[in-house]
Amino acid sequence: xxxxxxxxxxxxxxxxxxxxxxxxxxxxxxxxxxxxxxxxxxxxxxxxxxxxxxxxxxxxxxxxxxxxxxxxxxxxxxxxxxxxxxxxxxxxxxxxxxxxxxxxxxxxxxxxxxxxxxxxxxxxxxxxxxxxxxxxxxxxxxxxxxxxxxxxxxxxxxxxxxxxxxxxxxxxxxxxxxxxxxxxxxxxxxxxxxxxxxxxxxxxxxxxxxxxxxxxxxxxxxxxxxxxxxxxxxxxxxxxxxxxxxxxxxxxxxxxxxxxxxxxxxxxxxxxxxxxxxxxxxxxxxxxxxxxxxxxxxxxxxxxxxxxxxxxxxxxxxxxxxxxxxxxxxxxxxxxxxxxxxxxxxxxxxxxxxxxxxxxxxxxxxxxxxxxxxxxxxxxxxxxxxxxxxxxxxxxxxxxxxxxxxxxxxxxxxxxxxxxxxxxxxxxxxxxxxxxxxxxxxxxxxxxxxxxxxxxxxxxxxxxxxxxxxxxxxxxxxxxxxxxxxxxxxxxxxxxxxxxxxxxxxxxxxxxxxxxxxxxxxxxxxxxxxxxxxxxxxxxxxxxxxxxxxxxxxxxxxxxxxxxxxxxxxxxxxxxxxxxxxxxxxxxxxxxxxxxxxxxxxxxxxxxxxxxxxxxxxxxxxxxxxxxxxxxxxxxxxxxxxxxxxxxxxxxxxxxxxxxxxxxxxxxxxxxxxxxxxxxxxxxxx
DNA sequence: GAGCACTGC
Numbered sequence: 001x002x003x004x005x006x007x008x009x010x011x012x013x014x015x016x017x018x019x020x021x022x023x024x025x026x027x028x029x030x031x032x033x034x035x036x037x038x039x040x041x042x043x044x045x046x047x048x049x050x051x052x053x054x055x056x057x058x059x060x061x062x063x064x065x066x067x068x069x070x071x072x073x074x075x076x077x078x079x080x081x082x083x084x085x086x087x088x089x090x091x092x093x094x095x096x097x098x099x100x101x102x103x104x105x106x107x108x109x110x111x112x113x114x115x116x117x118x119x120x121x122x123x124x125x126x127x128x129x130x131x132x133x134x135x136x137x138x139x140x141x142x143x144x145x146x147x148x149x150x151x152x153x154x155x156x157x158x159x160x161x162x163x164x165x166x167x168x169x170x171x172x173x174x175x176x177x178x179x180x181x182x183x184x185x186x187x188x189x190x191x192x193x194x195x196x197x198x199x200x201x202x203x204x205x206x207x208x209x210x211x212x213x214x215x216x217x218x219x220x221x222x223x224x225x226x227x228x229x230x231x232x233x234x235x236x237x238x239x240x241x242x243x244x245x246x247x248x249x250x251x252x253x254x255x256x257x258x259x260x261x262x263x264x265x266x267x268x269x270x271x272x273x274x275x276x277x278x279x280x281x282x283x284x285x286x287x288x289x290x291x292x293x294x295x296x297x298x299x300x301x302x303x304x305x306x307x308x309x310x311x312x313x314x315x316x317x318x319x320x321x322x323x324x325x326x327x328x329x330x331x332x333x334x335x336x337x338x339x340x341x342x343x344x345x346x347x348x349x350x351x352x353x354x355x356x357x358x359x360x361x362x363x364x365x366x367x368x369x370x371x372x373x374x375x376x377x378x379x380x381x382x383x384x385x386x387x388x389x390x391x392x393x394x395x396x397x398x399x400x401x402x403x404x405x406x407x408x409x410x411x412x413x414x415x416x417x418x419x420x421x422x423x424x425x426x427x428x429x430x431x432x433x434x435x436x437x438x439x440x441x442x443x444x445x446x447x448x449x450x451x452x453x454x455x456x457x458x459x460x461x462x463x464x465x466x467x468x469x470x471x472x473x474x475x476x477x478x479x480x481x482x483x484x485x486x487x488x489x490x491x492x493x494x495x496x497x498x499x500x501x502x503x504x505x506x507x508x509x510x511x512x513x514x515x516x517x518x519x520x521x522x523x524x525x526x527x528x529x530x531x532x533x534x535x536x537x538x539x540x541x542x543x544x545x546x547x548x549x550x551x552x553x554x555x556x557x558x559x560x561x562x563x564x565x566x567x568x569x570x571x572x573x574x575x576x577x578x579x580x581x582x583x584x585x586x587x588x589x590x591x592x593x594x595x596x597x598x599x600x601x602x603x604x605x606x607x608x609x610x611x612x613x614x615x616x617x618x619x620x621x622x623x624x625x626x627x628x629x630x631x632x633x634x635x636x637x638x639x640x641x642x643x644x645x646x647x648x649x650x651x652x653x654x655x656x657x658x659x660x661x662x663x664x665x666x667x668x669x670x671x672x673x674x675x676x677x678x679x680x681x682x683x684x685x686x
Numbered sequence: 687g688a689g690c691a692c693t694g695c
Contacts, residue, residue: 086692114694131693139695160693291691315690336690349689461694641687681689
């Protein structure tokens, strides 16, 4: 294989130790289109402090850009940081770049993510998650360790990315020599360029194949005659699940090969789609794909089989996972999106039409191996009139955490921070109100400043609501227990319910269920796990988790966050680990705590007083007249069926022993409760 | 009677 060396190596000097750093400066033109533009990009890097690099996935920008920065002289006055939105990407890309450069991974090219730092003082190219770079801002706002910062996948516009971009805008004024590279999908570059004083945009085309778009209106899908049918009423419109099933059948009946990817907004729709497809698509492999599947279930999409595959997925297939072999995409044009409602203090998960940028991304998934086809179950008009971009997360999120961390970082007030898109004034007020409720801020004159509590919360790597529980635990002397709960509330629920084994999973989980508190259920799970994690090998540990329908990686993450929180607290002398039940925390294992928890009212109360410190606005009272629960901010909801406190509603027919019309015998939930979270999905659930 | 996706010194 001949590889064209675009630029020849020169003796490379890294700032910290002044040691020469020889590596291969080769850009493989046969593999990556970006190589053809290498010279142009290097020139731009030398002429401008900030450049925007636009290119679709597959253009090779992620792996080639660090090398181009080195070629342009980056890495000589400090390290090169390259951020990724996800841990897996940071790890895999860093390994590949180390290999391409012919250096050892973990030395010259390293990777730093939470719980794993594979860098040394010799590291010149440092891959990391964007959250990790943000965390470094706290101890070093100037980011003086780096001479070049690459923000990759900036179009994803996560809170972390928008936060970093705002900070870099300010930092580039103070450190004019700092090189900044922002990479993004092609469609989304104007805002970035404008934010950085009209920084040049360089576009590199991706190595993708053309994808034909077919608009199949749901109400016209059943018949080929669309003309004269414009007035089809909405009531006759096909449900998008039926539409997708129909579209898949058409693809199957007119084509012989090529995998099919279907985008659905919810897990429930995915199950339905697979049910409906099952009867007629037996010759194919039907694969569901969504975030709550276990790792092994997710891995199915990467194992090739002889049969044609139909993958039915949520958004996860839009950004997080790249699927091989897709030729056909069926796009419902819908997705579930998280939106925080400041008035109701509630997170909502509505199903919404996707933005153009998202629809384009979905379409692109069909053109990675050959020409493809994308069937959109909506009209071209809907596509054209849709939002250009999904609202960035900063405009959809609860801002309490953002405001708190900005103040702690000394970045000033959120109202004056140079975000690319400003969050709404209403959302900002709501963020302040929540911080005020948590006693994290106080008004001193016209400005609102952090209190001691606020400063302590900012130091804890958890949401301020959860941090409040930990701070209260110091007073209650329940640090050990509450830190377990706090870490548990910071990860996704480790309990798994596989599609085909829901009964068995529920039965296994019942072993842990505390009848009066889901918070104590978390303690029970951790207690059962504790000894196992210390004693079992990883293989046996995985098996133990599988037996109890617990996700291994989520359990490990829970343990890691738990350990990180304890480390953070131990570093402070006034925060000794204490346990509710004997005050001799260091000898109390979670197992022992659990045994005590089953009996002591005092223990129960103590722990829940801590939890309550963060959840004042999530207290709810049973409403016997109208049913359900009433919560502050004019909310009315029900206990989520996954909760240990959930009580089945009684059917109309009363059981044999019950007196007719005697309401008092109806099973009821507790009179009062407090919810870790109140989320609106199909209904409002606590 | 059931909830998209990420991430943190």
